[in-house]
Amino acid sequence: MMEDKKELEQITNCAMCANMCKYSCPTYLATGKETITPQKIARLILYKEKAFLEDQQGFFDVMFQSAMCGACKIHCIYDNYDLRKFIQRGRSKAFKEGMLPDETRKRVETFASFGNPHGERQLLQKGTGDLGYFVSCSAYNDQDLLKAMDRIISVGKKQIYQFGGADICCGAPLYYAGDTEGFEKAARKMKGEIENRKLRKVIADCPTCIKMMTEVYHEVGVDLDVEFVHTTEFLNSLLEEGKIKVKRRNATATFHDPCILANDLGVTAAPREILSALGFEIKEPVYSQEDTHCCGGLCGARIGDCGVADKVSTMRINELKETAADVYLSACPTCKAVLSDIDMKDIAELVSEQIIDE
């Protein structure tokens, strides 16, 4: 699983660290399991590499218990190190050996048949222009979010070309399932979908889609000459530029930072600026912004250990509920769906509710 000596040194450093990031790991905090703390995962990867470990199934189970949220990367004492790269290789090995968790295997099979992890879907495409809005797989069935985006685009008088559905998917489920070859094909297909539409800039509602297209595609040799922005950045710019006007509301709001949005894309200010513009008093949970906890969404497609993920979701719901805010918000369709027990909305829905249609 190591490509060179430097990588072996990196994983060995991690395996011999004092586990200085474990306090930030949501799967550890939700389960109390030492085995799935970053340092112990690194030790198991090292032992697998050196053939000290015999229980292959047990090893693969651990690889799929990570939330892949990047908290350990943010709180790591070493520079330029991301344990997820090595976990990902462990998952690829599991895929090659045909030892995926059941739910993950089913999603991969669905993807093979329909080009997305959820099954048969209609093609979505409307609007014009070279500014695109990519409706992610997780947003496809979220009518509240899609209606909100429609209204914002309409009131903001923006020319935007919306697309998604059918077999248009960034391929993240295959990536996280360890199907590297399948992911590369999906990445090439997605590149074609964007280039054929001659888009110069793409707004996406799903942080994982953006991470894939801006960072992970490059790792499999697929590069896109397109600018990507998250919906929160897009909405914030509409407000800043005065393209939309909103009513202010005297209420409290708690924003759940999606892990990939905060940890990989570094977007934490935009949603808070939107909430301030809407007049909300922000009630931060104990863990927020760069210290946020994953929702347990398993990359939007139940790719991983569902039992562990459900514990992470329960923990996160409890953390958010503690703020006793009037409104709970996120900016990722997966987080919204997973945390639905607290009536979570996407921040775009709130903007749409408050928008003044002159």
Place this chain on the structure above:
Amino acid sequence: MNIKTYLSQKGAVPSEFIEKVKHIVGEENVSERECDLISYSLDYWLYGVALSQYGNLPSLPCAVISPKNREEIQGILRYANEYKVHITPFGGGSGVLGGAIPLDGSAILNLQRINRFICLDETSLVAEFEAGIIGANLERELNHRGYSLGNIPQSLHCSTLGGWIATRAAGQFSTKYGKIEDMVLGMEVVLPDGDLLDIKPVPRRSVGPSLKDLFLGGEGTLGIVTKAVVSVHPLPKGMAKQSFVFPSIEVALDVVRRILRGDAKPAVVRIFDEAESERYFEEIGNKVTVIFASEGEPDFVALESNVIRRIAEENGGEPMGENPVNIWIEKRFDIGLGPVIMQQGAVVDTIEVASLFKDAANLYEDMITSMNAVDGAVMVSGHFSHFYPEGACLYITFAGFPKDLFRYYEDTWTAAMQATSRNNGSISHHHGIGYWRKQFMQQELGVSGVELLRRIKFALDRNGILNRGKLVDDGR
């Protein structure tokens, strides 16, 4: 299994015990799988960490049991007594003396599911937590509400409240806030036979010898702490940082002693020797450096800063400003170098001892000289921290690239402990005893002291099930 063990073999556990325990905690919370056994085989005992990269682990547990509350722990311990299964409590696994290594075929009692913040009493300035909470998470809960415990060890991000209690831990801000034994007011403990002890939280009491103190430093040999009530402090509104350079360790110690006599109580006081100063503070280099951080109400902070500055300057201190304090604050959790050099064949470790002011300078000189004389030594350096009006903790860091790793490690520790004895010091200030330092307990307590602790241990734990081979327990 291709893992080698060098302290004890993986034991067998009666299947009936496993079945009964599964009934208590649920099947998913009892594991005999290889990945789990490997993950609970070692804490942060650095000799063990150095060997772990080669697939050598000190010992493997026979099983890992993860209860979620005190009732489950009570049930597990009752069955452990019935089936004579040894139990090793495992908190954050950050202990540096092997206190959580599952010796003699023990089963691990993983306490990390018991990790909730329970409540904060802002009137009384106390907060209650389950003992498995990680320090950084405990601080986060308090900081969010405007408070701090004030216990900020280097292991803050990986050690637990229960682990702090088990070892009588200290944090970097201890000169103002004290050690954990000064912070714990009450606790809930499951005794080795499964009975419950509830020590209510009050500031002080007069009800015979302190039962609380049996478990503060009990290292999981006398009971399992499941909850604790601790004192908290409002987050400080002000902080003042200053630093000085002194001609010698002896002068620096004397200045700090005078400052504490002057009723100043800075949160952080650290005297770095020349070697550590050079590592930390490039701009200062090879000089004895002292940093101070005062915090609290701004008026008090200003007053205290003036006292510190006046006494330091009157006694030859050269002011170096705030920057060294900022550098220390930035680097204080960075332990990244250890694993890097251990990959190259080194062993590194730290030893913290305590002494009165009258012996402190001699103790420092003796330890540095004795440890440097061990074949294979490449670096021995030290700093004083955790100050009291009567004395301080001396904290030595060492590294060696020896031909024989174990011989070097053992000889260096022996040299350090003998120097401590020669200079009237105590063999540990806050890391505790665990497995490795147990060999020096007689030096610390004498024959009768060790025997007294053994009697207490086996009066409480008749079957000797809890944390076998640690503190004073050689097993029976």
